[in-house]
Amino acid sequence: MDVRHSRTRLIVPALPAAGETLRLSREEALHARARRLVAGDPVLLSDGSGAEGTGHVVRISRKEMIVCVSEIVDRRPQELRVKLYLAGLRPERLAWAVEKATELGAAGVVLVRTARTQSFRASAGLLPRLERIVRESSKQCGRAEWPAISGPVDFEQVLEDEHCRERLFLDADGARFPLRLDRESSALLVGPEGGWTDPERTEASKRGWKIVALPTGTLRAETAAIAALALVAAAAKR
Amino acid sequence: MDVRHSRTRLIVPALPAAGETLRLSREEALHARARRLVAGDPVLLSDGSGAEGTGHVVRISRKEMIVCVSEIVDRRPQELRVKLYLAGLRPERLAWAVEKATELGAAGVVLVRTARTQSFRASAGLLPRLERIVRESSKQCGRAEWPAISGPVDFEQVLEDEHCRERLFLDADGARFPLRLDRESSALLVGPEGGWTDPERTEASKRGWKIVALPTGTLRAETAAIAALALVAAAAKR
Numbered sequence: 012m013d014v015r016h017s018r019t020r021l022i023v024p025a026l027p028a029a030g031e032t033l034r035l036s037r038e039e040a041l042h043a044r045a046r047r048l049v050a051g052d053p054v055l056l057s058d059g060s061g062a063e064g065t066g067h068v069v070r071i072s073r074k075e076m077i078v079c080v081s082e083i084v085d086r087r088p089q090e091l092r093v094k095l096y097l098a099g100l101r102p103e104r105l106a107w108a109v110e111k112a113t114e115l116g117a118a119g120v121v122l123v124r125t126a127r128t129q130s131f132r133a134s135a136g137l138l139p140r141l142e143r144i145v146r147e148s149s150k151q152c153g154r155a156e157w158p159a160i161s162g163p164v165d166f167e168q169v170l171e172d173e174h175c176r177e178r179l180f181l182d183a184d185g186a187r188f189p190l191r192l193d194r195e196s197s198a199l200l201v202g203p204e205g206g207w208t209d210p211e212r213t214e215a216s217k218r219g220w221k222i223v224a225l226p227t228g229t230l231r232a233e234t235a236a237i238a239a240l241a242l243v244a245a246a247a248k249r
Numbered sequence: 250m251d252v253r254h255s256r257t258r259l260i261v262p263a264l265p266a267a268g269e270t271l272r273l274s275r276e277e278a279l280h281a282r283a284r285r286l287v288a289g290d291p292v293l294l295s296d297g298s299g300a301e302g303t304g305h306v307v308r309i310s311r312k313e314m315i316v317c318v319s320e321i322v323d324r325r326p327q328e329l330r331v332k333l334y335l336a337g338l339r340p341e342r343l344a345w346a347v348e349k350a351t352e353l354g355a356a357g358v359v360l361v362r363t364a365r366t367q368s369f370r371a372s373a374g375l376l377p378r379l380e381r382i383v384r385e386s387s388k389q390c391g392r393a394e395w396p397a398i399s400g401p402v403d404f405e406q407v408l409e410d411e412h413c414r415e416r417l418f419l420d421a422d423g424a425r426f427p428l429r430l431d432r433e434s435s436a437l438l439v440g441p442e443g444g445w446t447d448p449e450r451t452e453a454s455k456r457g458w459k460i461v462a463l464p465t466g467t468l469r470a471e472t473a474a475i476a477a478l479a480l481v482a483a484a485a486k487r
Contacts, residue, residue, distance in 0.1 A: 107345065114472045115465050152467040188483065226482045229390040230352050237472070238353065238479035244464045245426065245480055 018055040018065070019046050020150050021078070026058045032069060032079045040076035043068070054078055057149065061086055061156035086155035092118040092196040093243050095158070096169055098125045098203035099132025100232055102140075108233040109141045113148035113158055115240040118196070122162030123169055127205035133163040166211060170218045173198050178220040179243075181235055182207060185224035188239070192246045199243065201236045256293040256303070257284050258388050259316070264296045270307060270317045278314035281306070292316055295387065299324055299394035324393035330356040330434040331481050333396070334407055336363045336441035337370025338470055340378075346471040347379045351386035351396055353478040356434070360400030361407055365443035371401040404449060408456045411436050416458040417481075419473055420445060423462035426477070430484040437481065439474045 021039045033056075035043070048054070048068050056064035056078065066080040095117045097108060112120050120141070122133040141160045149157045164172075177197035179189070183206075200220065202211075216222055225238050259277045271294075273281070286292070286306050294302035294316065304318040333355045335346060350358050358379070360371040379398045387395045402410075415435035417427070421444075438458065440449075454460055463476050 111472050111475075114468050115476065152469065154466065225479070226485075227353050227479070228392065231390065234349050234352050234475070237349075237475055238482075241463070241465070241476035241479045242483055244476075245483070247464075 035076040059157035063155045094119045096200040104233045117158040119159045180220040185222035273314040297395035332357040334438040342471045348386045355396040418458040423460035
């Protein structure tokens, strides 16, 4: 039996050691009560680290919920890790991109300020909402490892900081999207609706990013990000 | 110069012949006035057929807009044509799926009633809104050929009616998603949130559909549809 399908998944700030008990947040207690959990019921605990705890409900009431953890298991998938760098977008499109990036197993999503990004589209104020979306999406699709949400970071800083071997810079005029990715980790950089400037394209190429195009026509930025994540997953499995 | 980037795109019910004039809908006239078009300005006309008309504004006022068509050009891309069969989803997720399917070049989207589809999720009443989304999305990404939206159709009827050579049935337990698709057209069948029933899976396989899985973990139905469309586009280009 795969416990991930039979137990209610609950979110905790940090997994305790096996054998310990834990008091849950009011939000998770409400969720557990909505699922009609009672004392003794098995649960699955996630903190987004890639590890999962199995355990059971010790006590549940309107005011509090206590669970006991029986085992901690590493659930990190042996897949390529992809970090998605995304220029700011309209809030509902950004939310959608983050929900889908979580489903598709992105290891992280970083908001990026590019020359054509409106500054309020990539602001730290957006992070709490995006983190909530990550938690909900992870719960929905049973992922134990969530993408970390961070930023905003300036475009130049991304080029300075990101050194993984497979760095893909999405651009409509780029080369064919790679068929195979043998690296353990990769980075994907998706521009804003207005597109990249020539200096940005040149600078990224000079710093070793591969300028690649999707096999489809013009896409909105959030669609390009999701299509690229699907292609990376396929390329890594081949 | 690529005229598709410099002219305002307007939607017409059906393209006339070259040399003819045309009165536009009130909605398009409003759009044109918002773009500050005046008599003499060049426009691009789409009816979703894959052909495009180039022309110019003859007269524009609060009440009416007349354009003259100078040339009709076939813009149908020489790509694989993909028809997406999609079980009903929650309205906002269905709307996203249709917007993204349009961007990714789907030739058609058909709503399907499966054993686990709630009937109001796949009803003809949803079609007008979805058609509006297709038109808006096409305009946004400059596609001259739009997916036809149709249905709802019963699952059994889809198996009965769809005879293209490359028929892909998405299922988490399926075989590896194909790397190459050499056919001119393909069909993609995506199930509801609750998944397929065993009889549905068996019947589809018996009728020659390939049961295939995406290279990622559990995805929501609309994410699976979009990821699959991206993979089909990549597989067709290789």
